Amino acid sequence: MRRGAVVISENEPPRELFIVQSGWLHASVVLGNGSRQIMRFYFQGDILGLPLLAFADSPETVTAVTDVTLCPFSRERLAALIADHPRIGALLLGLTVADRVSLADRLASVGRTSARARVGALLCDIFARMRRLGLGPDESIHLPLTQEEIGDATGLTAVHVNRMMRALVEDGIIERANNHVRLLDEKRLVAEANFIDRTAIETGWLPPAR
Structure with missing residues (x-):
């Protein structure tokens, strides 16, 4: 599509x-x-x-x-798959709960943090999830999102998003060029955004595979 x-x-x-x-x-x-x-x-x-x-x-x-x-x-x-493989059903439950917690983090960020922290938290979340797909810690990512889309995700206007992104660049926290973003000072960004990585979930409780 x-x-x-x-x-x-x-x-x-x-x-x-x-x-x-x-x-x-x-x-x-x-x-x-x-x-x-x-x-x-x-x-x-x-x-x-x-x-x-x-x-x-x-x-x-x-x-x-x-x-x-x-x-x-x-x-x-999907119902047939879960019936045949309960471990997959349990894993989907765990992933759904993790998604709910991640959404609660986003709600807290949008409702109670600064504009800069909201943008920073979104960037941290995207990088964390990209790494689960194999992105190395020192690599940049292609960020295809418009400023309006980032704004709609963080409760900000496109103008405000642009201002926050520029500030992060000027402070040496990120590098941005040609729709690519690289984290230069991830530790500082994580601290400013109060970001918690929710990409790793506990699987020890899952039922054995059939």
């Missing part, structure tokens, strides 16, 4: 779930005043549409940030 394509629409009945094979997407909701709040970004390996397991209609819209490749599957197929 091409950049900007709507994969799942808010308030519409579910069709399919998807596994992201490549590309970036985000999940968002439209508020009463017409503004948009981006709740989460999705990368390679993530599952789209898990809220469809709990509700008749989708509570969010999922949109492609870049060109994406997706693998669709039905809820019934």
Whole structure:
């Protein structure tokens, strides 16, 4: 699917779930005043549409940030997989709980921290998740997000986002060029953003594989 394509629409009945094979997407909701709040970004390996397991209609819209490749599957197929492999079902439960905690972190950041800390926390989260996909600690990432999208994820205007990004560059915390971002002083950014890496989850309790 091409950049900007709507994969799942808010308030519409579910069709399919998807596994992201490549590309970036985000999940968002439209508020009463017409503004948009981006709740989460999705990368390679993530599952789209898990809220469809709990509700008749989708509570969010999922949109492609870049060109994406997706693998669709039905809820019934997932149910059969869990029945045959309970360990996978338990792992999905753990991942869903971790996602809820990560969303709570984002809520606390947007509601109670400075604009700079919000932008910093988002950057830290993206880098942490990219490293789970194999990005080395000293590498830069391609950041395909517009300032408006970063603003919608952090509760800021595009102008404010631009100002915060420039400040992080001027203070020697990040380096930015041609839509690529490199962390120069990650320890300082993590401290300023009060960021906690939620990408590693506990798996010792999972039932044995069949």
